[in-house]
Amino acid sequence: MPKGRGLIGRLWDWIYERSGLDHLPFFRVPYSYMKLEFWLGALVASSFMLLVITGLLLLFYYNPADPVGSNKALIEEKPFGRLLLTTHLYAAHAMILSAIIHFFRNFLVGAYKKPRELVWIVGIITGLIMIQTAFFGYSMVGDKIAQEAVAIGSGLVADSFGTYWGKVLVALAFGIEEETRYFRLLAIHIIMAGLLGLLFALHFGLFEQHGPQPDHRETRWRRRPEKISQDRKDLAPWFPVNLLYILVVTLGIWGIIILANAVSQAAGFVHQLLYPLPIFEDSPIAEKARPMPPWFLVYAFKIFQLDFLYLPYEGHAALLIFILAMVLPPLILAIFPFVDKSEYTNPLHRPWITIVGGLVLIYLIQLTIWGALSIGYSSLYSVAIIFLLPAIIVIEGVLIMSNVVKGRKITPLQFGLLMAVILIGFIAPFLPVLLGESTEASWADAATAIIGVAGAIAYLGILGALMPEESESTAVGSSPTASTSNRGSSEERGDPSLFFMITGILEFALIVFSGVFLGLVIDPIANPAGATALWALVFLGGYGLVHILYRVLTLDKIPYKGPSEAIPHLLVLIAFLIALPIII
Amino acid sequence: MKVNRREFLKLLGTVGIVGAVGGALPPVVKYITPPIPKEQPYPRSKLVWEDGSPVRASELEVNVMYKFYYPAKDDTPNMLLNLGDENGNPIEIPPARLPKMMDPIEEPPIIFKIEDNKVTIGEIPGRGGFYEFPGGVGPNRSIIAYSGICQHFKCAIPALAFYKPGKAPPLAASNIAGKGGVVFCSCHGSIYDPYRGAIVLRAPAPRPLPVVILEWDPTTDELTAIGMAGPTIMGMFCNTCVEPDKLVGDKTVVTRVPGF
Numbered sequence A: 001m002p003k004g005r006g007l008i009g010r011l012w013d014w015i016y017e018r019s020g021l022d023h024l025p026f027f028r029v030p031y032s033y034m035k036l037e038f039w040l041g042a043l044v045a046s047s048f049m050l051l052v053i054t055g056l057l058l059l060f061y062y063n064p065a066d067p068v069g070s071n072k073a074l075i076e077e078k079p080f081g082r083l084l085l086t087t088h089l090y091a092a093h094a095m096i097l098s099a100i101i102h103f104f105r106n107f108l109v110g111a112y113k114k115p116r117e118l119v120w121i122v123g124i125i126t127g128l129i130m131i132q133t134a135f136f137g138y139s140m141v142g143d144k145i146a147q148e149a150v151a152i153g154s155g156l157v158a159d160s161f162g163t164y165w166g167k168v169l170v171a172l173a174f175g176i177e178e179e180t181r182y183f184r185l186l187a188i189h190i191i192m193a194g195l196l197g198l199l200f201a202l203h204f205g206l207f208e209q210h211g212p213q214p215d216h217r218e219t220r221w222r223r224r225p226e227k228i229s230q231d232r233k234d235l236a237p238w239f240p241v242n243l244l245y246i247l248v249v250t251l252g253i254w255g256i257i258i259l260a261n262a263v264s265q266a267a268g269f270v271h272q273l274l275y276p277l278p279i280f281e282d283s284p285i286a287e288k289a290r291p292m293p294p295w296f297l298v299y300a301f302k303i304f305q306l307d308f309l310y311l312p313y314e315g316h317a318a319l320l321i322f323i324l325a326m327v328l329p330p331l332i333l334a335i336f337p338f339v340d341k342s343e344y345t346n347p348l349h350r351p352w353i354t355i356v357g358g359l360v361l362i363y364l365i366q367l368t369i370w371g372a373l374s375i376g377y378s379s380l381y382s383v384a385i386i387f388l389l390p391a392i393i394v395i396e397g398v399l400i401m402s403n404v405v406k407g408r409k410i411t412p413l414q415f416g417l418l419m420a421v422i423l424i425g426f427i428a429p430f431l432p433v434l435l436g437e438s439t440e441a442s443w444a445d446a447a448t449a450i451i452g453v454a455g456a457i458a459y460l461g462i463l464g465a466l467m468p469e470e471s472e473s474t475a476v477g478s479s480p481t482a483s484t485s486n487r488g489s490s491e492e493r494g495d496p497s498l499f500f501m502i503t504g505i506l507e508f509a510l511i512v513f514s515g516v517f518l519g520l521v522i523d524p525i526a527n528p529a530g531a532t533a534l535w536a537l538v539f540l541g542g543y544g545l546v547h548i549l550y551r552v553l554t555l556d557k558i559p560y561k562g563p564s565e566a567i568p569h570l571l572v573l574i575a576f577l578i579a580l581p582i583i584i
Numbered sequence B: 001m002k003v004n005r006r007e008f009l010k011l012l013g014t015v016g017i018v019g020a021v022g023g024a025l026p027p028v029v030k031y032i033t034p035p036i037p038k039e040q041p042y043p044r045s046k047l048v049w050e051d052g053s054p055v056r057a058s059e060l061e062v063n064v065m066y067k068f069y070y071p072a073k074d075d076t077p078n079m080l081l082n083l084g085d086e087n088g089n090p091i092e093i094p095p096a097r098l099p100k101m102m103d104p105i106e107e108p109p110i111i112f113k114i115e116d117n118k119v120t121i122g123e124i125p126g127r128g129g130f131y132e133f134p135g136g137v138g139p140n141r142s143i144i145a146y147s148g149i150c151q152h153f154k155c156a157i158p159a160l161a162f163y164k165p166g167k168a169p170p171l172a173a174s175n176i177a178g179k180g181g182v183v184f185c186s187c188h189g190s191i192y193d194p195y196r197g198a199i200v201l202r203a204p205a206p207r208p209l210p211v212v213i214l215e216w217d218p219t220t221d222e223l224t225a226i227g228m229a230g231p232t233i234m235g236m237f238c239n240t241c242v243e244p245d246k247l248v249g250d251k252t253v254v255t256r257v258p259g260f
């Protein structure tokens, strides 16, 4: 660290040295790991941070004695109240969605393996608490969906755990009297969010013990080395490189969340799963809204409709449903590290785990779409095609591909069988419709089955793209080599400084103008969507600017790649073009 | 020997920590569990319109869904129906003996099978004890009031609603509801037959809808709610386990549910 000159330089040196910024106890990773693929967890954490900020601000005006009235006042009278409430919802959407993506990425590359089993399990528990927090969060709103959530939640518990325990649990979670209910829901929501923060800290702390799983491009899909050596020459210093990268991710996702919210506000009521505002009973759109939970619980909502799963025991009729919807999926996923102990990390090296995990994901997607399209189910035939077709395709496809990886040949028979199943998969769902039963619901069943088939094929496609290039037998003994970052020659790709300069100035101007507009010009009550869009632009401008800072600091380690470097800033431009008509 | 003693102490210490944490829990749990109120007698509540004038049986339109709260105010809605056929002729609903728990029947509602404007209910198999379903009241014995809370997971009016004959519920997957004449729950698709004591035609609901016992005074044509029969409304709390001031008084207001 060269000595700084001048007062500011010396001040900075002092801060730098006293705070120990140069030897922070964080795990360091090579420059080549600065890709979104390795920082999906940061997406979840950033969304959570935005949730905490907006949530704490909402606390100022939420009144549990009158949730509907206080929410209406917040939306209609408080400057930027609508902005905070809708952003809180959209940040929750983003957190849950990115948690699911984070989860499945790490599932696919086998990141749960030794020595990261605990990170995996704590992650699953964190995910469960996240869903519970979200449930209590949307129950607090007091709108139609919230009231139905409380009804259905208590019905499920009461019919699963018997008369006595059901009664106690319902009283615990939702209280007995309507008037005091929302105090309880608020308390539970905050307690759960605090718990979520603690679990996140634990998850992150455990992650820091071993760092991210080494890139499979370096290990050639082997479990070893278990850690990224901290002696490598291409490690990026945590401060400022890693920190700046995370900041880029954070500002980017915040901007995207808020921009999506602005678009959705401007679009009005498209579908209730996307609608960003509460749907109160006396609002004109209340008629269009079905009793349906937010998208991340629609799968469970659909499982509740499969009546053949109910047990003939009074007080425990819904126990099986409860287990299937709430307990079994995380339990299956949690045991993976203890079942799969192989030295390889490619999903095709563990065909059965890959099959089970993939089917859990496909079924979740299918149930969600099915739940959005119809109420109840029409026949056992539709249940069979919806669940069996993707299962058969995934099982056959994965087994064939894992044989290829093991170096065996595909027989024409195997291949033909797979093609036949896929062909059946595209025809069978439409049979009831073709045979004349052309109701809305039978079309919904057909669509759900087709999505399962398409999802199964897409899953096989992903696995194919991840397939190791060489078979195991030829790759034995090759040692993973480090340093993929300096592979480019020092060949000139043009001087980026002018480009960075101009873009940086423009993005800086974007931040300043949006900020000034937000504070002085726009009327947040008359044009809430515009205010939201402006807020998004502030964050997106920041995202672009920090990205430039990050690139400038890493230019000598990650060489300039030419015009493709403009992509992040192109995104800012597109966001600006989307936001402009909403603001005006 | 020493090692053993040390092992023992370690074990003791661990158990002690767990025990201390566990022992700290009961007060917390007791503190956050709300008390469950005692059972109250059913109130006698006259059905009145919003302006306070009594509801007369002859004023109730056929196949229209009305709503009133009973026995608890704001908590337990009920649907009030003057049941009729597709052409608007009232239908007589006889008393019957119905099971508190039943397997769904999976057939279209009885309304599409009757001839001389009279239902016959017959034997409905089931478990969990039986109750006396009082049948319809009023001049045509066609007026009936069911709980407006679904027996599956408690979705309430208007998620649970009466669809008159000829009006199919939207998005329903089961064709049992295809021609209407049912009480349908748009939460998870349970279907009840209002012409036969709201027995279950299609699961997931496991129990018929509770029924409000109505009293009709032939001289004044007025209606009074005097109690309930069937399963409990909420599945687990008794129908009147609320603070006494939470019960409806001697009057309860009937409103028309818009859209039904």
Ligand code: FES
Binding pocket: B150, B151, B152, B153, B154, B155, B160, B185, B186, B187, B188, B189, B190, B204, B205
């Ligand atoms: S609450 Fe009525 S069907 Fe589930």
